[in-house]
Amino acid sequence: MLKRTSTILAILAITALSANAAPISVDSVTTGTGSGGAGLKTIAAAFDASGASKLVIALGGEHGFAGTSGGNFNGVTYGGVDLTLAAQNGDDPATAAIFYLDNPGAAGDIVVSQENHNSSPYAIMLLSNTAAGHGAVADANSNAVSLTTTTANSLVMVAIDNAGPDGGNFPAALTADSPLTEDADRVGNTRWNTLDVASAIIVSPSTATYSFSGAAASDSLAIAAVEFTAIPEPATMGLLAIGGLALLRRRRRA
Numbered sequence: 001m002l003k004r005t006s007t008i009l010a011i012l013a014i015t016a017l018s019a020n021a022a023p024i025s026v027d028s029v030t031t032g033t034g035s036g037g038a039g040l041k042t043i044a045a046a047f048d049a050s051g052a053s054k055l056v057i058a059l060g061g062e063h064g065f066a067g068t069s070g071g072n073f074n075g076v077t078y079g080g081v082d083l084t085l086a087a088q089n090g091d092d093p094a095t096a097a098i099f100y101l102d103n104p105g106a107a108g109d110i111v112v113s114q115e116n117h118n119s120s121p122y123a124i125m126l127l128s129n130t131a132a133g134h135g136a137v138a139d140a141n142s143n144a145v146s147l148t149t150t151t152a153n154s155l156v157m158v159a160i161d162n163a164g165p166d167g168g169n170f171p172a173a174l175t176a177d178s179p180l181t182e183d184a185d186r187v188g189n190t191r192w193n194t195l196d197v198a199s200a201i202i203v204s205p206s207t208a209t210y211s212f213s214g215a216a217a218s219d220s221l222a223i224a225a226v227e228f229t230a231i232p233e234p235a236t237m238g239l240l241a242i243g244g245l246a247l248l249r250r251r252r253r254a
Helices: 002-018 234-253
Strands: 025-034 039-047 054-062 073-078 084-091 094-102 108-114 120-128 137-140 144-148 154-165 181-187 194-202 207-213 219-228
Touching (some): 025 039, 025 181, 039 120, 054 108, 054 154, 054 219, 084 137, 120 154, 120 181, 144 219, 154 207
Antiparallel strands (some): 054 094, 084 219, 137 219, 154 194
């Protein structure tokens, strides 16, 4: 009887704790424009992301000087720790990329490794209540991207770089379409290229198109999207607890 009571109390405790799980939120956004050229570029010194469950960095790029190809972003570090590349699209002359780091820890420099760009706008975002890793990803050479989310209450984040008409620049201003909400609006040097970042909470797994309006027909666009998943819901946590306890009991009998 005592064992049975202990088991029930354990399940109730786990369920009660998980019931307090909060939705994913974008707590802060820091924007700016990195220097041009190839190599290692420090975009933020002694940046403090220690209170976040996930550090996310969206990057935009525009092809290098003298018409050379822009190429990709090769990596990002925070305090010397490599971020994970979630999604990237490099449609010369535009490039868009999203990197992230779970539980980033103490303050550190954010350094970007890039190929030759005229201009590299960025958005540094701190997220709360995310599970480790990421879900679905997608990218396109367009103002829109299709993504199929995999879990309930996930956050879809989309970054788009507009490098303007090839050879002409001066990109048009973009606006995030519903259900997206702008996190970073027209960041960068409007002579070369601009970066927009937007996100949305998706309640149920589904396939949807995420888009931005306002681009000119001749604009060069690169778009990248990633799903960040939420901490499991209370019902899921309860089922996991029950399954784990049942397995433990079976092993003890064996």
